[in-house]
Amino acid sequence: MYEAGDHVDHTRSRHGRRSKLRALLVLVLSCCLSTALRAQKPASTDATQASAKATPRAGLDRSGKTRKGKASYYGQKFYSKKMADGTRMNPQSNVAASKTLPLGTKAQVTNLENGASAxxxxxxxxxxxxxxxxxxxxxxxxKLGLKENGTAPVEVKPVEVPQPDGSVKPGAGAAETLRGK
Incomplete structure (x- = not known):
């Protein structure tokens, strides 16, 4: 038979189930949200790193003008060591170090004693x-004939000079390199 208390108990149990489902849903959503927020990198760190990379280094010569001075070469103790750009020094590559030219600059180096260039x-x-x-x-x-004396007077003509805005400026050596001199 039907009793009045049975109807009330079914209604209460439906409301009880709904509130338990809501609580479970809130718990699951909050766990997902907190996990997603923890996985996210802080924006301030990325902005700091980006601005540090974009900041032009003081004293760099981005003009593309020819310079004269002495050249030397990497000794054996520098082989395989990390360079300023993060790559390892390869003695069989055509890499160089400069205090004033921006990293990524391509330049023609000419030995003024014998005319050899690279x-x-x-x-x-x-x-x-x-x-x-x-x-x-x-x-x-x-290639330049530096190994006999260890140093030589050289002329450094930038061919391509990276600019702070990401563009590349042709340097004094660009025309000669294109002509194949």
């Missing part, structure tokens, strides 16, 4: 010896 890419900082303007890889030193 195009290098600036990937490191240095040399840290007075009156030297460029350190070249051993492979490039061979």
């Amino acid at each position: 195009v290098v890419e600036i990937r490191d900082r240095g040399p840290y010896v007075k009156n030297r303007i460029v350190d070249v890889s051993p492979k490039t030193a061979d």
Whole structure:
């Protein structure tokens, strides 16, 4: 038979189930949301890193003008060490170090004693010896004839100079490189 209390109990149990389902749903959503927020990187860290990379380094010469000075080459103790751009120094590459040219600059280096020249890419900082303007890889030193004396007077003509806005400016050596001189 039907009793009045039975109807009330079914209604209460439906309301009880609904509130338990709501509580469970809220719990599941809050767990998902907190997990998603923890996985997200803080925006301030990314902004700080981006602005540090975009900040032009003081003292860099982005003009593309020719410079003269002495060149030397990387010694064996620098082989496989990390350069300023994060890559490892490869003695068989055409890389070079400059204190003033931006990383990524391509430049034509000419030995003023014998006329030999080679195009290098600036990937490191240095040399840290007075009156030297460029350190070249051993492979490039061979091309330039630097290995006998260890240093030589050179002319460095930038071919492509990266600019702070991401563009690339042709340098003094761009026309000569295109002509194949």
